[in-house]
Amino acid sequence: xxxxxxxxxxxxxxxxxxxxxxxxxxxxxxxxxxxxxxxxxxxxxxxxxxxxxxxxxxxxxxxxxxxxxxxxxxxxxxxxxxxxxxxxxxxxxxxxxxxxxxxxxxxxxxxxxx
Amino acid sequence: xxxxxxxxxxxxxxxxxxxxxxxxxxxxxxxxxxxxxxxxxxxxxxxxxxxxxxxxxxxxxxxxxxxxxxxxxxxxxxxxxxxxxxxxxxxxxxxxxxxxxxxxxxxxxxxxxxxxxxx
Numbered sequence: 001x002x003x004x005x006x007x008x009x010x011x012x013x014x015x016x017x018x019x020x021x022x023x024x025x026x027x028x029x030x031x032x033x034x035x036x037x038x039x040x041x042x043x044x045x046x047x048x049x050x051x052x053x054x055x056x057x058x059x060x061x062x063x064x065x066x067x068x069x070x071x072x073x074x075x076x077x078x079x080x081x082x083x084x085x086x087x088x089x090x091x092x093x094x095x096x097x098x099x100x101x102x103x104x105x106x107x108x109x110x111x112x113x114x
Numbered sequence: 115x116x117x118x119x120x121x122x123x124x125x126x127x128x129x130x131x132x133x134x135x136x137x138x139x140x141x142x143x144x145x146x147x148x149x150x151x152x153x154x155x156x157x158x159x160x161x162x163x164x165x166x167x168x169x170x171x172x173x174x175x176x177x178x179x180x181x182x183x184x185x186x187x188x189x190x191x192x193x194x195x196x197x198x199x200x201x202x203x204x205x206x207x208x209x210x211x212x213x214x215x216x217x218x219x220x221x222x223x224x225x226x227x228x229x230x231x232x233x
Contacts, residue, residue, distance in 0.1 A: 034221070043118075043204055043224035044157075088155060101170060102222065104157040 002027040006105035019081040027095030033074040034092040118225040137205030146188040
């Protein structure tokens with residue numbers, strides 16, 4: 001079964017500094033990878049996804065993620081963090097031979113310090 | 115023009131009661147989902163319907179019963195509510211089609227959530 005690991009519970013970063021949220025995955029076959037963001041008391045919002053093609057994926061709000069097959073990683077990045085980026089970030093994966101389910105990681109709380 | 119909507123937003127009820135949460139999507143999607151987010155923010159799929167057909171039914175107590183009257187609606191009925199049912203329940207939809215054979219590859223769009231509190 002597919003699974004995702006988001007090793008850090010919380011990521012603290014100063015405003016203006018680069019932001020990285022880590023994600024590693026385990027699937028059968030090629031992965032389909034997603035990042036979602038959840039603001040307080042809101043539903044999940046889609047940021048970006050990797051299905052196939054270029055390993056560097058650009059998404060909403062200036063975020064991007066790089067698919068690394070050898071390291072089974074899909075880290076989320078933003079060159080310059082904003083206070084408004086403070087939220088809960090979820091990585092999710094489905095394998096090509098998977099069971100039609102998206103497996104979500106436990107989420108990473110990002111705190112951007114002014 | 116909300117894409118995925120849920121009602122109610124908040125639901126406070128006593129143990130043993132029966133309650134329903136409604137979900138509607140106006141995106142024309144074929145697949146809808148129910149997720150449960152617990153107090154630690156862990157997100158777990160409960161059910162998924164594709165064109166009114168149940169395709170995912172995770173290990174969920176029989177007290178939970180989804181119903182899809184049409185492909186734009188997926189409701190969740192919960193019988194005999196228990197304290198442990200307290201959580202935020204999210205509805206989602208995606209364009210995934212069973213005919214494509216690759217469910218889960220399309221972006222899922224989430225509703226705002228229903229916070230259920232069982233007293």
